[in-house]
Amino acid sequence: MSETTGTNLSTRGLTKVFGGVRAVDGADVTFHDGKINALIGPNGSGKTTFFNCVTGMIKPDSGTVTFRGRQITGRSPHVIAHAGIGRSFQLCRIFPRMTVLDNVLVAVRRTRIRELLAPARTEEEVAKARELLVRVGIDHLEDSEARDLSYGQQKLLELAGVLMGDPDTIMLDEPAGGVNPSLIGRIGSLVKELNAEGTTFLIVEHNMDLVMSLSHHVVVFDRGRPIAEGTPDIVQSDPRVLEAYLGV
Ligand SMILES: Nc1ncnc2c1ncn2[C@@H]1O[C@H](COP(=O)(O)OP(=O)(O)OP(=O)(O)O)[C@@H](O)[C@H]1O
Numbered sequence: 001m002s003e004t005t006g007t008n009l010s011t012r013g014l015t016k017v018f019g020g021v022r023a024v025d026g027a028d029v030t031f032h033d034g035k036i037n038a039l040i041g042p043n044g045s046g047k048t049t050f051f052n053c054v055t056g057m058i059k060p061d062s063g064t065v066t067f068r069g070r071q072i073t074g075r076s077p078h079v080i081a082h083a084g085i086g087r088s089f090q091l092c093r094i095f096p097r098m099t100v101l102d103n104v105l106v107a108v109r110r111t112r113i114r115e116l117l118a119p120a121r122t123e124e125e126v127a128k129a130r131e132l133l134v135r136v137g138i139d140h141l142e143d144s145e146a147r148d149l150s151y152g153q154q155k156l157l158e159l160a161g162v163l164m165g166d167p168d169t170i171m172l173d174e175p176a177g178g179v180n181p182s183l184i185g186r187i188g189s190l191v192k193e194l195n196a197e198g199t200t201f202l203i204v205e206h207n208m209d210l211v212m213s214l215s216h217h218v219v220v221f222d223r224g225r226p227i228a229e230g231t232p233d234i235v236q237s238d239p240r241v242l243e244a245y246l247g248v
């Protein structure tokens with residue numbers, strides 16, 4: 001971490017083309033260590049594709065991804081998770097017919113390769129999963145099937161699963177999307193708390209009130225690459241940002 005002085009994740013010339021669509025188009029992006037970083041931009045501007053390239057869900061066509069000074073370009077999702085990046089998905093990824101507690105417990109096996117073959121859950125794992133359910137505020141639902149939770153509660157469950165892997169960096173794709181306002185508040189507070197404890201966040205989000213109140217650093221995407229970045233204040237007053245959103 002020493003020689004990277006404050007850089008958590010950076011991409012250079014990152015590119016992903018789908019047919020004729022340059023979803024991510026030569027993106028040079030820098031996110032800062034220890035901060036809440038936001039990636040915003042209009043629908044279809046390439047935010048999710050960018051996240052997928054960074055976390056190894058899809059291989060970029062060209063360009064590089066560096067995480068804390070280490071090249072992770074094109075590595076597999078479990079290698080990247082093992083390097084310390086946890087992520088959530090735009091559409092919640094949980095097992096609907098499994099209980100809430102079991103969903104948190106399986107999450108760790110999906111992110112930690114050496115534990116995939118472990119024979120059974122340990123008492124420590126169960127205790128940790130329960131602790132995390134308390135932390136995200138859905139411990140009273142531990143025995144419910146995940147499908148019986150509200151969408152916002154499912155997002156909190158997914159976050160508990162991400163936390164099982166002890167990531168030092170967490171990427172969230174639209175944590176507030178489709179979530180009712182009271183739970184959006186809880187998600188925001190949790191992000192702030194975890195960040196105060198040292199976790200770096202990279203967040204894609206359309207809810208501007210949430211983005212502007214949470215973020216230290218905002219990167220604005222348009223057509224697959226950044227067009228503006230800086231503090232929320234600076235970004236909000238940048239005419240290029242309005243232009244991108246309003247299509248002027
Ligand atoms: N698997 C795919 N196959 C073909 N085209 C794709 C694929 N994934 C994304 N795209 C296209 O790439 C572009 C960027 O999509 P992406 O989902 O990354 O945008 P986004 O910024 O996350 O949008 P939103 O805010 O709506 O979630 C869009 O034109 C989209 O249609």
Ligand SMILES: [Mg+2]
Nearest residue numbers: 047048049090
């Ligand atoms: Mg998206």
